[in-house]
Amino acid sequence: MDFPKKEDTVLVVIDMQERLMSAMPDLNSRVAVRNVRVLIEAAKVLGIPVLVTEQYPKGLGPTIEDVKESLGEGAAPIEKIVFSCARSPEFADAMKDLGRSSYLLAGVETHVCVLQTAIDLVNEGYTVHVPADAVVSRNDIDWQKGLELMGKAGATVGTTEAFLFMLLERAGTDEFKAVSKLVR
Numbered sequence: 001m002d003f004p005k006k007e008d009t010v011l012v013v014i015d016m017q018e019r020l021m022s023a024m025p026d027l028n029s030r031v032a033v034r035n036v037r038v039l040i041e042a043a044k045v046l047g048i049p050v051l052v053t054e055q056y057p058k059g060l061g062p063t064i065e066d067v068k069e070s071l072g073e074g075a076a077p078i079e080k081i082v083f084s085c086a087r088s089p090e091f092a093d094a095m096k097d098l099g100r101s102s103y104l105l106a107g108v109e110t111h112v113c114v115l116q117t118a119i120d121l122v123n124e125g126y127t128v129h130v131p132a133d134a135v136v137s138r139n140d141i142d143w144q145k146g147l148e149l150m151g152k153a154g155a156t157v158g159t160t161e162a163f164l165f166m167l168l169e170r171a172g173t174d175e176f177k178a179v180s181k182l183v184r
Contacts, residue, residue, distance in 0.1 A: 001156050002102070002127050002156075003166040003167075003169075004102050004104060004129050004163055004166055004167050005102065005167070006046040006047065006048055006167045007047075008100050008101055008102045009048050009100060009104055009129075009167065010048065010049050010050070010051060010095070010098055010102070010103050010104070011040065011043045011048055011049070011051070011104045011106065012051045012052075012103055012105050012106070012107070012117070013036055013039075013040065013050060013051070013053070013063075013067060013071075013106055014053050014085060014105060014107030014108065014113050014114055014117060015053055015054060015055040015060070015107050015113050016032075016033070016036060016052075016063055016064055016067045016107050016108060017054055017055065017060045017062060017108075018060070018061030018062060019059070019060040019061045020055070020060055020109070021033070021064050021108065023138055024136050024138055025140075028136045028140075028143070029136055031133055031136075032106070032107075032108075032133070032135060033064070033066050035106070035131060035133050035134035036070075036106045036107065036134050037066060037067065037069075037070040038164070038182045038183060039106055039131070039134060039160060039164075040067070040070040040071060041182050042164050042167070042179045045178045045182075046167055046168075046175060046179070048104075048167070049098055049100070050071065050075070051078060051085075051091065051094055051095075051098075052067075052071060052076075052077040052078065053077060053078045053079075053080055053085050053088070053091065053107075053113075054077040054079050054080070055080060055081070055113060056080075056081050057077070057079055062077075063077055078090045078091050078094060083112055083113045083116045084116035084117045084119070084120045085113065085117040085120075086117055086120035086121055087116075087120065101125075101126055101127060102126065102127040102128075103121050103127070103128050103129070104129045104131070104163060105117060105118055105121075105128060105129070105130050105135070105155075106130075106131060106134035107134075107135060107136075108135070108136050108137070109135075109136065109137045109138065109142065109146070110135040110136060110137040110142060110143045110146035110147060111137050111142040111143065111145060111146030111149075112146075114130065114135050114146065114150070115146045115149055115150055118130060118150040118153060119149075119153045121155075122153050122155055127156075128154070128155035129155065129156045129157075129163050130147065130150050130155050130156070130157050130158070131157075131159050131162070131163055132147050132157055132158070132159060133159050133160050134160050135147070160183070161183050164179055164182075164183065
């Protein structure tokens, strides 16, 4: 297992849209939204680029306000109709432009778009990390099996906090202090 490195990682926020999120169990949804916001804020502190996708926004609506608020002005979601982000030409172009080899995936649904993105990225030779507490599905069995399948495919499944502290590597820095405040 490789630790994610801040200089080589991209955070991908997958399809956290109004209609999709309203179909998720309330508690699971709140936990995932909170952790995605923590990941976005930490990415800003650590200088990690963030890619955001929206699956068929005409039908599923835009990214939810809580996530948009964390992203800030100028965050332009990549629209897609394929389940795997990696199969979107616009996403592939953004990946190429960033030139990084490690991806931290968050969003919905665990067993569909997150899973297929993870599998494609692993198969393309990228390192993939998935915080289980920052992805969500409508049903627990789909969430559990989606995480299992990602692990079997070669992604590393962990938690938001575990990956953030891997990215930080050490205590006592300004980044550590800023990120520590986010996870409290």
